[in-house]
Amino acid sequence: MFKRIYLSVLILAPLAATADPLIQYQHLPTDVVDMPFFDTEEKAKQRTDEYNSAIDAIDDAIDSCKEEAACEKLNQRQSDLEYAIDDHQEKNGSSITSWLGGPAYTPEVGFMLAAGGLFSFSTNREEQDLQRSSVSLFAVGTQGDAGFGYGIRSKQNLFFNNNDTRFSGALTFSDDAENYWGIGYDKGKAQDSSDDTLMRNTSLTYDANLSFKNDYGFYFGPALRLKYYQADEDEIPETATLDDNFNEFKDKPLSIGLGVTLNYDTRDVTVNAWEGQYLNFEYINYGSVIGSDNDYQKVLLDYRYYHSFNPGRVVAVYNALQWSKGDVPFYDMPTLGGSFSLRGLYAGRFRDNNAIEHTVEYRHTFLRSNGNLSAHGMTVWGGIGSVAGDDSSLYENMLYSYGVGYRYELQPRMNVRIDFGFSADDSGFFLTFTEAF
Incomplete structure (x- = not known):
């Protein structure tokens, strides 16, 4: 069975019948x-x-x-x-295209069928230490309690100038339904998901960072945040109609923010680190002066640590603090859960002005018969987090998630990720490219 599952054009030299x-x-x-x-x-x-x-x-x-x-x-x-x-x-810096498709289940959308590809390449093959750039694109069809939905997801990680210039982008678009509980821990805990919490919507999110390395080893640059969220007026649940924040911002669907990102990064490979540290600070200001319907500020402080104590044996640690202030709309409040944060917890079930998370993951790559690393691996993780209206109340009501996952190295240091996540309130099965962090 071929390890490579992408399409290649083969130029086959004719072989003699007796050739070995x-x-x-x-x-x-x-x-x-x-x-x-x-x-x-x-x-x-x-x-x-x-x-x-x-x-x-x-x-x-x-x-x-x-x-x-x-x-x-x-x-x-x-x-x-x-x-x-x-x-x-x-x-040799060659470009590689891989295709992937299959079913999945997440607590946010129910059953889904995803199909897409991963394209990786070098922006300058002469630079031997330059990290490979990558662009992924997924089309998703979903079938949940609210019927059929669809969406598009894409991530871009580009590296230039001996890794001194970097661009990262993430795009999501969906016409689907999600459950809405309201703001705060208590509302997320008040009831299970049902038709009484289900709200159909159209949403678009795009996050982009461009950063440049300075003489002190730090990366610094501009950041763009775009968020559009429009609920279907005919399918608004009671949990939303009785929520003050939803009523205030339901007719203000567009948030645009500009800001800065500053980080220190010693990871060996950005999309799948085995060694190194990553410390990141982001400040984003959303304002009407740049076309936003809403005026507020957001800060992200993110620290990650990776240690490989044997080839293919990696411990990864993720810590993140999200802070917001001002007229923050419900659709852009700090949240926990989904395929990248406390996997197994419903994304957006718990949202508030502040959120914090700590996750530890063990990543294990299996060996081949010759002792080299194979393309197959597994992970186990556990994490805790909380949301609160102000930072002094963080850790008062703790949430948790844990799970196991399978990894397949589709391209060099770029994995297909299949995760099974569990929490006290939800569970999920996730299929996507690249690691959660």
Whole structure:
């Protein structure tokens, strides 16, 4: 079974009927140390085609293999070559496109079917230490208590100038339904989700950060936040009609914010760190002067720590404080839950002016028979958090989540993530690209 599941164009050299693929393709290295860096993209692509041709030829040989020892040798060589393609393409800055689709279940939308792709590349293949840039795009169809819904999700992580210039973006659009409990811990705990809390809406969110590294090792730059949320007037539940914040902001659907981000980052790979630390501060000001319907401020303080005590054995720690002040609309208040925060807790069930979270995760990558890391892994995590109207009340009413997950390395250091999360009030099954943090 191919490790690679994306589509490739294969240029197959004709093989003689008696050719032994183990001999014909013995020149192809499988250790990254032995792999050359080609001076042109065309030469790098030719080597990729050679790897694919070798895998295809060995696959044919396996089909006609009779002796167990010979078959085992063929299988091992094929597996080595399949992993070697990743190392070759990463070393040579080649672009890779992967496709993924499948079912999932989340507490927010119910059952869903997602299909999309991940495109990774190097913005300058001559810079050997430059992190790979990536763009993911998912189309999602959902079937929940409110009927059919749909959405689009995309993430962009771009690296330039020896990693000294970075851009990150996240886009979500949906026409769907969600449960709305109101503001505060007590309202989130007051009742379970039902038709009495279900509210259909159209929403669009886009977050973007552009940062530049200074002489002191810090990244600094501008940040943009865009949030549009329009509830369907015909499907507003009682939990919303009786909520003061909802009534104040239901006709003010657009929030636009500009601000700054300052962070210190020593992670080895941004999208899937094994070692390093990340300390991030963001300040965003939303105001009518730039077209926003609402005037308020938000601050995010985010600290992450990663330690690998053995190859493929990583402990990851996530801490985040969200703070807001002013006329903050219900649809942009700090929240907990979803696929990136306290997984298994309904995203938005608990929202207020302030939120805090602490999560610890253990990430384990399984080994192949030759002792190298495989493409398969698993995780376990546990986290706590709380929301409050003011920061002095944080930690008074604690929430928690825990879960397990499966990881598949679709591209070098870029995983497909399947998580099963649980909390006291909800549970969820999440399918997406990249790690939660």
